[in-house]
Amino acid sequence: DQQVKQNSPSLSVQEGRISILNCDYTNSMFDYFLWYKKYPAEGPTFLISISSIKDKNEDGRFTVFLNKSAKHLSLHIVPSQPGDSAVYFCAASPNQAGTALIFGKGTTLSVSS
Amino acid sequence: KAGVTQTPRYLIKTRGQQVTLSCSPISGHRSVSWYQQTPGQGLQFLFEYFSETQRNKGNFPGRFSGRQFSNSRSEMNVSTLELGDSALYLCASSSSTGGVPGELFFGEGSRLTVL
Numbered sequence: 142d143q144q145v146k147q148n149s150p151s152l153s154v155q156e157g158r159i160s161i162l163n164c165d166y167t168n169s170m171f172d173y174f175l176w177y178k179k180y181p182a183e184g185p186t187f188l189i190s191i192s193s194i195k196d197k198n199e200d201g202r203f204t205v206f207l208n209k210s211a212k213h214l215s216l217h218i219v220p221s222q223p224g225d226s227a228v229y230f231c232a233a234s235p236n237q238a239g240t241a242l243i244f245g246k247g248t249t250l251s252v253s254s
Numbered sequence: 255k256a257g258v259t260q261t262p263r264y265l266i267k268t269r270g271q272q273v274t275l276s277c278s279p280i281s282g283h284r285s286v287s288w289y290q291q292t293p294g295q296g297l298q299f300l301f302e303y304f305s306e307t308q309r310n311k312g313n314f315p316g317r318f319s320g321r322q323f324s325n326s327r328s329e330m331n332v333s334t335l336e337l338g339d340s341a342l343y344l345c346a347s348s349s350s351t352g353g354v355p356g357e358l359f360f361g362e363g364s365r366l367t368v369l
Contacts, residue, residue: 175356184258184344184360185297192355230297232356239355240287240348241310246296 147245156254160218164231171233176216179228221252258361266367272333275364279347286328291342340368
């Protein structure tokens, strides 16, 4: 039973446009939500996070939105750049320490120039 | 600051054997977590160690075990290997003081192939 779902395996966007990656979850008790980015042959790297008590967090070109009633979060990348091409993982933590992360299966983003 | 180091990077084993993977966390990080990445299941949490104690455990059989040493270095062991254990095993460390909750620093992983 998947607690964190990324229903789109892939997304293609043109450079300069907005990329929107989506994630759904089932457990309303999750405390933190995070996005990680992974390039081939590298480990995932932390991108941005949001606490369950907030509905938006912004960091430069990256914004994460949380809709608790819909159990949905999304990552917006504006403007998208070719270097953003990677696999993006949504993750949720069941505790306030942010450990024991539960990951979605990832969305491969391709940004073309 | 050196990153998370995992050894070996690649290894091939046969069914029934056992394997030990090693992880050196970022200096000063006391929490070490292990994840299994497979194409079908994505990234799955195995366990987390903090100050030599297992603090959290994922839903994996008892063939998967780990430990942490006093210098925070960690090892994980898989006994009686099965074909389905073929995966990328990722180690991640995190700071126990300050930092962003959930911000893990991952190593490049150990790619295990079971034949």
